[in-house]
Amino acid sequence: MSKQRIFVPLDSAAVALGADDVAAAIVREAAARDLDIEIVRTGSRGMHWLEPLIEVEVEGQRVGYGPTQQSEVLSLFDAGFLEGADHEKSVGIVANLPFMKDQQRLTFSRCGITDPLSLSDYQAHGGLDGVKRAIKLEQSDIVEVIKTSGLRGRGGAGFPAGIKWDTVQGAQADQKYIVCNADEGDSGTFADRMIMEGDPLLLIEGMVIAGLGVGATKGYIYLRSEYPIAARILNEAIEVAKSNKLLGDDVLGSGIAFHLTVFIGAGAYICGEETSLLESLEGKRGLVRAKPPLPALEGLFGKPTLVHNVLSLCAVPWILANGGDAYAEYGQGRSKGTLAFQLAGNIKQGGLFETAFGVKLGDLVNKYGGGTRTGRPFKTVQIGGPLGAYLPEQMLELPMDYEVMAQNGAGVGHGGIVVFDDTADLMAQARYAFEFCAEESCGKCTPCRVGAVRGEEVIDKIAAGTDYDQNMVLLEDLCELMVDGSLCAMGGMTPIPVMSAVKHFPDDFAPRHVREAAE
Amino acid sequence: MLDLDLTLRERLGMEKIIQEALSGHVGETGGLITGLRHVQERCGFVPSETVRIAAELFNISQAEVRGVISFYADFRDKKPGQHHIRLCVAEACQSVGARAIEEDLLNRFAVRMGETDAADFVTIEPVYCLGLCSCAPAAEVNGKLIARVDGQRIADEVVS
Numbered sequence: 001m002s003k004q005r006i007f008v009p010l011d012s013a014a015v016a017l018g019a020d021d022v023a024a025a026i027v028r029e030a031a032a033r034d035l036d037i038e039i040v041r042t043g044s045r046g047m048h049w050l051e052p053l054i055e056v057e058v059e060g061q062r063v064g065y066g067p068t069q070q071s072e073v074l075s076l077f078d079a080g081f082l083e084g085a086d087h088e089k090s091v092g093i094v095a096n097l098p099f100m101k102d103q104q105r106l107t108f109s110r111c112g113i114t115d116p117l118s119l120s121d122y123q124a125h126g127g128l129d130g131v132k133r134a135i136k137l138e139q140s141d142i143v144e145v146i147k148t149s150g151l152r153g154r155g156g157a158g159f160p161a162g163i164k165w166d167t168v169q170g171a172q173a174d175q176k177y178i179v180c181n182a183d184e185g186d187s188g189t190f191a192d193r194m195i196m197e198g199d200p201l202l203l204i205e206g207m208v209i210a211g212l213g214v215g216a217t218k219g220y221i222y223l224r225s226e227y228p229i230a231a232r233i234l235n236e237a238i239e240v241a242k243s244n245k246l247l248g249d250d251v252l253g254s255g256i257a258f259h260l261t262v263f264i265g266a267g268a269y270i271c272g273e274e275t276s277l278l279e280s281l282e283g284k285r286g287l288v289r290a291k292p293p294l295p296a297l298e299g300l301f302g303k304p305t306l307v308h309n310v311l312s313l314c315a316v317p318w319i320l321a322n323g324g325d326a327y328a329e330y331g332q333g334r335s336k337g338t339l340a341f342q343l344a345g346n347i348k349q350g351g352l353f354e355t356a357f358g359v360k361l362g363d364l365v366n367k368y369g370g371g372t373r374t375g376r377p378f379k380t381v382q383i384g385g386p387l388g389a390y391l392p393e394q395m396l397e398l399p400m401d402y403e404v405m406a407q408n409g410a411g412v413g414h415g416g417i418v419v420f421d422d423t424a425d426l427m428a429q430a431r432y433a434f435e436f437c438a439e440e441s442c443g444k445c446t447p448c449r450v451g452a453v454r455g456e457e458v459i460d461k462i463a464a465g466t467d468y469d470q471n472m473v474l475l476e477d478l479c480e481l482m483v484d485g486s487l488c489a490m491g492g493m494t495p496i497p498v499m500s501a502v503k504h505f506p507d508d509f510a511p512r513h514v515r516e517a518a519e
Numbered sequence: 520m521l522d523l524d525l526t527l528r529e530r531l532g533m534e535k536i537i538q539e540a541l542s543g544h545v546g547e548t549g550g551l552i553t554g555l556r557h558v559q560e561r562c563g564f565v566p567s568e569t570v571r572i573a574a575e576l577f578n579i580s581q582a583e584v585r586g587v588i589s590f591y592a593d594f595r596d597k598k599p600g601q602h603h604i605r606l607c608v609a610e611a612c613q614s615v616g617a618r619a620i621e622e623d624l625l626n627r628f629a630v631r632m633g634e635t636d637a638a639d640f641v642t643i644e645p646v647y648c649l650g651l652c653s654c655a656p657a658a659e660v661n662g663k664l665i666a667r668v669d670g671q672r673i674a675d676e677v678v679s
């Protein structure tokens with residue numbers, strides 16, 4: 001009989017909730033019982049409220065137990081969990097849970113299922129189909145597939161990927177680069193981290209295809225230093241890819257080279273901005289560059305560079321394998337395909353939910369997220385990271401769609417959704433938006449560098465009731481200036497959380513003494 | 520301990536460590552930043568001598584090296600305390616009480632945010648997102664990630 005396999009996530013969220021201890025306890029207990037088992041460390045399924053979620057395979061189906069603590073391992077063995085027996089922590093067949101069943105997982109199809117470092121596992125689940133197809137195509141045909149898919153940059157800006165690819169492909173240069181922006185610094189987002197930890201070969205395949213498509217032979221993954229587990233997994237996956245000729249001088253016998261390196265950042269939110277990222281990758285201060293020139297024409301070391309977010313690149317293998325048209329069938333309007341929504345903050349069922357664009361924000365928060373974790377009334381949701389809008393309950397009806405959100409003064413961003421209950425103070429959140437901007441501004445342009453600090457001061461005056469009316473006007477004026485005058489999205493979008501808070505939660509902006517009197 | 524009153528022998532030893540940590544990254548893409556990280560891994564912080572040594576090795580000005588060190592939050596100019604806490608204070612963690620945890624920790628350890636206590640026991644630094652937003656609040660204690668924390672849980676981790 002072959003070894004019984006037990007699947008335990010290595011995902012940071014699972015580890016932060018005790019997965020390593022659970023894995024060690026399983027090994028100890030199995031040894032004590034003289035059982036021949038193998039622990040397979042996988043990514044996370046994305047149901048983080050069930051982490052650590054351990055799984056066993058029974059008659060070809062994965063049965064899950066979670067959230068599991070180290071102290072429960074003994075009782076799991078006693079109950080017979082290796083045969084999928086019932087236990088108070090049993091969740092049944094994982095794929096049949098409503099949270100999993102209702103998803104449309106194109107990018108995260110393998111995450112939580114396969115061994116992230118096993119190329120044979122990867123291939124058995126559809127891996128490498130995309131790159132094999134790409135090898136047979138001309139550069140321009142690859143670019144055409146991306147255009148047809150309607151894929152837009154998943155990092156937040158939503159710029160059409162096909163146009164970028166076209167520009168880089170058409171540029172003449174002795175060296176071009178693919179740069180993956182894995183500086184996932186937005187609070188409320190962790191999808192990049194999850195896929196890098198749970199299915200790193202997908203990102204590698206996506207970058208190889210991008211290289212083939214635009215004629216780039218070198219790639220870099222710019223990874224934030226806050227993700228040590230992702231760093232380890234990516235580096236190990238690169239070694240696996242090298243030894244299997246997915247990376248190297250001759251990618252899968254195509255005669256085309258592609259080399260990939262992980263670069264670790266050093267703690268700067270601004271380096272998620274693509275030009276700042278490029279400066280940092282060159283070993284300098286992460287100061288934002290003025291555009292033009294576009295990085296697609298003059299990027300890393302002045303060479304044409306395709307800069308993409310992790311999830312944009314991870315969508316590519318599926319698109320190549322299944323066709324641009326097939327991808328474009330998902331979603332609505334000009335928002336094609338799927339997005340990995342991240343349910344975060346004060347939410348009962350936090351985690352990752354991948355589905356086509358058009359899903360209602362309220363369904364993500366309530367139907368799948370289960371509402372607030374504290375059980376208190378919902379107050380607001382911030383979507384799209386620290387530079388995203390705070391929306392009130394009546395806007396939960398909106399579909400997640402780039403254009404619809406933009407019309408409503410918000411943005412889909414990277415798909416991060418942070419829920420707050422009624423204890424949230426939106427004036428404090430608005431002040432924090434300025435505080436964060438002041439902390440993380442690169443300092444190159446004045447509206448951002450100085451505006452952020454002035455913003456904190458103005459809000460403090462509003463809170464104190466000092467020249468209240470004038471300062472409310474001043475706040476709006478300052479925000480307008482930051483939007484119009486900032487060099488990049490850091491200063492240009494900090495006003496979004498601030499002004500959305502003012503607009504939707506005016507009561508929170510009453511002076512402190514008025515609010516205290518009202519309570 | 521690397522301290523202000525280093526002997527000449529210690530100083531030379533440290534210079535050698537810095538040299539070694541940096542020299543492998545000259546000519547590498549983004550090599551200065553990777554090199555500085557290695558210096559910090561070896562020394563616990565980035566000693567001031569690094570500026571001169573890196574400028575010579577990478578053939579750039581000392582001002583440029585200083586500029587890079589000061590730009591990135593990861594680089595420290597002194598050794599942290601015996602225990603190192605990084606508490607996430609970004610929005611998702613705020614929504615489930617990160618601010619209260621911050622206050623609790625600062626009181627418990629009698630320290631200010633971003634600083635080390637008088638006994639060099641603990642350093643507490645803010646971090647803007649550890650990517651654990653679905654199981655917030657989150658922290659990192661001595662390199663170990665922990666989620667759904669409170670002040671007590673973090674304190675337990677420190678003394679464990």
